[in-house]
Amino acid sequence: MTTITSSQPVSKLKQLPLLRLAFRPFFLLAALFSILSLLVWLGFWHGNILLRPYGGLVFWHQHEMLFGFAAAVIGGFLLTAVRNWTGLPSLSGGPLLGLLVLWLLGRVLMAFPMGLSGWLLLAVDLAFLPVVAIVMARLVIRAKRWRNLIFIPVLLLFATANLAMHLGVMQGDAELIRQAAYLAVLLITLMMTVVGGRVIAMFTANRLGRPKPDPIPWLEGVTLVSTAGVVLLQTAIMLGATIAAPLMGGVMLLAALANTVRMARWGGLHSWREPLLWGLHGSYACIPLGLIMWCLALMGLMRVELAVHALTIGGIGTMMLAMMARVSLGHTGRPIRTLPGVGVALGLMLLAALLRSPVLAIFPQMTHWTYTLSIIFWCVAYAIFVVHYTWPLMQARVDGQDG
16 A cells, blocks of 8 residues: 655655746746736737736736736746856755745736725735745855845845835825836846846857857946946835936936947857857847937936837847757756747847837837837747747656756
């Protein structure tokens, strides 16, 4: 007679390929969620109310692309990368399933609030990012990999921006919602600056057989400090402080210039034959583009939301797609190569960013078509990812290793 112990269900969960590492479920569900949420937004833009979410559809679109889609990709990436950084086992099996359910519950309640208290929705939705931060912090501290502690305060401040957006809805404070959303975008931009600086030059040099340029310490310092400075100033604005536009614009311009010089040293011009490379370089280029456009907006020359979408579609959306495509191959033991259509997907994302930001800034009368096309391009791009990667993400590594 077989004795059933409480550890058996846990071990069975851990054996499921989808629950072996965080990138598997979160990359897949984030891609699907972005498609579904943007189709709802497209319907709304064309006059169809397909959903009555918490806070209304405009708030829901802003919030869910940041704290639904982007937070899932960030959580999946960091909880996978921390295993490599520390050499310690990361979240898997039952605990990973619990985190996944927490994220899913937040998405369901934000879309279908069912008359529940705003405080309950806040508590459920807010919990995800602090849990990711705690798991990361425990592993980083245990392994004494101190350089990776930078992500912990960034994640917690990201959660604070989420809290502020919820409080803005509950208090009817549209300005607080807006400034908190801006902070979230700039925090993700800071994370892209940190991660991009670590991997893009290395990926490019390894793939093209070129020497990797040595980082210039002062340039790295100026880039990171100025980008972090933008985040700190925006945090102060969200908290109600008055920051002079020339000060914010000056720090943004410095961050844009530093990121441009830094990126120019990575050999992006030699990567034109490799979509997984030029997708990363193109997405990183949208960081200085968005920051320069934001400077122009502070001067009253364009709307801030145009700059925001240069960062969100061109920077965040494109970099996440390129990184997910690469990480999903490497961590499932498959050769890192551009699968059919992935180059098209990355090109569509960059085109969507150009249409939604610089083109719309120059031709504001094309608003209807640029909104529609940018949404469709995003959905097609991420659908290509889903088609190619659903099966590999749900299957064991082809080399038989754990992960």
